[in-house]
Amino acid sequence: MIVRGAVLREMGLPAPYAASRPLRIEEVELAPPGPGELLVRIRAAGLCHSDLSVIDGSRPRVMPMLLGHEATGVVLESAAAGFAPGDVVACAFVPACGACGPCAEGRAALCEPGAAANTAGTLLSGARRLTDVHHHLGVSGFADHAVISAHSAVKIDPALPPEIAALFGCAVMTGVGAVVNTAQVRAGRSAVVFGLGGVGLSALLGAVLVGAHPIVAVDVVPAKLELALQLGATVAVDARDAVDQVREATAGGADYAFETVGSAKVLEQAYAATRRGGTTVTVGLPHPSQSFSVPAVSLVAEERTVKGSYLGSSVPSRDIPRYVALYQAGRLPVDRLLTATVGLDDLNQAFDDLAAGTSIRQVLLF
Secondary structure, eight states: EEEEEEEEEOOOOSSOOOHHOOOOEEEBBOOOOOEEEEEEEEEEEEHHHHHHHHHSSSOOSSSEEOOOOEEEEEEEESSTOOOOTTTTEOOSSOOOOOOOSHHHHTTTGGHHHHHHHHHOOOOOSSOOOOOTTTSSSOOOOOOSSSEEEEGGEEOOTTTTOOEEEEEGHHHHHHHHHHHIIOOOTTTTOOOEEEOOHHHHHHHHHHHHHTOOSSSEESSOOOHHHHHHTTOOOOHHHHHHHHHHHHHHHHHHEEEEEOSSSSSHHHHHHHHHHHEEEEEEOOOOOOOOTTOOOHHHHHHHOOEEEEOOOSSGGGGGHHHHHHHHHHHHHHSSSSGGEEEEEOOOGGGGHHHHHHHHHHSSSSEEEE
């Protein structure tokens, strides 16, 4: 079949993207699903910094590529057990094979065949169903239809509005998961979140959910700091003068710091803002050339910890339904993250807005 989607053929074109137009709306041939795969009519797909980092070249990928990884849709054809036409699914951007070492340990985010497929721009099987175009993280959700591995799909409540359902595939799973799964924050412990995009505010919602206190929100955009306070942050701090203010607000340093920006400099700030025995969790994806430094002695003498969190250390088939249920129960108001819905032809301008920090989560709605 022929699908209409947003194809990136060259990374690193200059902003503003509304002028350089790195995303070209093209018609691409999509082959039928192979064994273990699904044909999905995409209903909505979120715009994420992980897409932006491919567009600007800070997250190198094979080209050309049909972007979009935070998506939801309806199954039209199934060549996989457990799925049938009409099922509504959320897409996870790491297909978990279920058989490799990390999967066997319950660490689906680190699936080895899934990582290899994502790097190669293929589906989990190693195949490409898009003609002459690579898949983005096994999803390629910026198109009206997609073929995905069943290992990338999680069935969800069809009553969920698609513009909300899309958020659970990346922003919510990554941010809430960093708090609940990676850090395992306990009630009454202090937390600070550096960066208040979709993932960062999801982490803040996760901190509120588990009863962290106090919760400090850090960003440079006043509107995001105001929203963070509305969502349950105790204190909002300008990132340009953050470390001392965080340490003051948390009586000497936070128990947990979450870096969601994808910046080595911000990661160093997050580490400096923790107390003795504190844990710093990094969620953002910096350019591969970036590195960071910390006083090595503090890791031992102060028992500090630095942890990475990919996909929120989640098991998507377990965590997405849980987070959806918490949203439906009013415990996880992820609808507050939605800034706007956009169309395919609006994507380049929408990524300008994302880069400028004027939006939190825009969703492409079909």
